[in-house]
Amino acid sequence: MPVARVRDQYHHGDLESALIATARKFTKRNGIEHLSLRKVAQEIGVSPSAAYHYFPDRDALMAAVGFSLFEELADYQERELAKITGTTAKAAKERYRALGKTYFEWAIKEPHFFNLMFSEHCLVDSKSEEKREDNRAFINLTKCLDELVSTGALEERMRGHSELLSWTVVHGATSLIVGGHLDPENYESILDDLEFSLGIRK
Amino acid sequence: MPVARVRDQYHHGDLESALIATARKFTKRNGIEHLSLRKVAQEIGVSPSAAYHYFPDRDALMAAVGFSLFEELADYQERELAKITGTTAKAAKERYRALGKTYFEWAIKEPHFFNLMFSEHCLVDSKSEEKREDNRAFINLTKCLDELVSTGALEERMRGHSELLSWTVVHGATSLIVGGHLDPENYESILDDLEFSLGIRK
DNA sequence: ACTACTATCTATACATTGTTCAGATAAAAG
């Protein structure tokens, strides 16, 4: 059976991006576990060995897909955040909610993506640059909490306790729900509990 | 090259348990992604196809390993909890802490186990029996929170907000730290924040 | 004790996979 060739040039042009994009497509459908390097190459119309010019092994391609997803999630989050304007306490509270909801909705819509991002393929050594510091989602959270304090929606004495707490609650609940260990309908009320215990009243 | 045979009987006796136990051993070392059904069979001294009498495919074996780990974690948690006796508020607070700390410590000691448990291989449909209801870790948490209330360590009005919140914080922080997205040294202070925001004072 | 039956395991085979490596081809540089 002859292999279907999409391409008509010997050189692809931007094979690295194509590999990531195609691997992303396959992961979206079947999850990262069933990703085949050969099938990715075949889809692009390139020989299996071509990928090894850009990635040392299959794991590296998976990781590249995963890390690109962090950007994608942050993009989505910032787009949704931008829809909520205003400097009132009400607006700040809505943005805070949106941070949690967008994280969750994105994960629910693409569970294979979420699972890849927090799988062993995307391990970070927590001391490198891929860390909290340049984590856009974390920066957005920090900014949002500052708004909550400055608008009086969050007591100043709770500020220091709310950052990591918010992050872990949002991620933890999402993770448990995506994994099927917690019912999705609980998510909203968990955010309620979080806000309540931080003293953010409706 | 002749295959080394550990076994001297045609029938193994309890091959299903042996498969899970051996797969567990390999997972502990190398993570679930690099688990080979053939190597597991070889280690036991059995042909590769023998496994298919007990598991429909490789994924099913992985899942079996994963689900057994939930039991293992609960066992460990209950052993540690049992060490803290007494009916005072102080004892209740210590037990509450222990719930969070044991979860974390277990995950840090065996990250490959933790990753398997919350990977796509151990997906639960959240409507089945493998759910919250018969989740021993969750039951222990419930009991512990009741103790906190009855000893006066936790205000009754916070009781309803503390269950899912505690669970998601503990799991979320652990998950982020195991994945390298958060520094381990933050864990203790996250538990502090949780207790603080729930009104559990030292 | 013999026979039929069922559960358990083996042997063999196959397609697919990740990966390597020598060489072909195209693009860039001189």
Next chain:
DNA sequence: CTTTTATCTGAACAATGTATAGATAGTAGT
């Protein structure tokens, strides 16, 4: 136009998951 470098191909290999047919052992019935 030649040389050099980057990019990709082709063929090969060992390992993997899995299917199928048959062998072996334990079990139940007589």
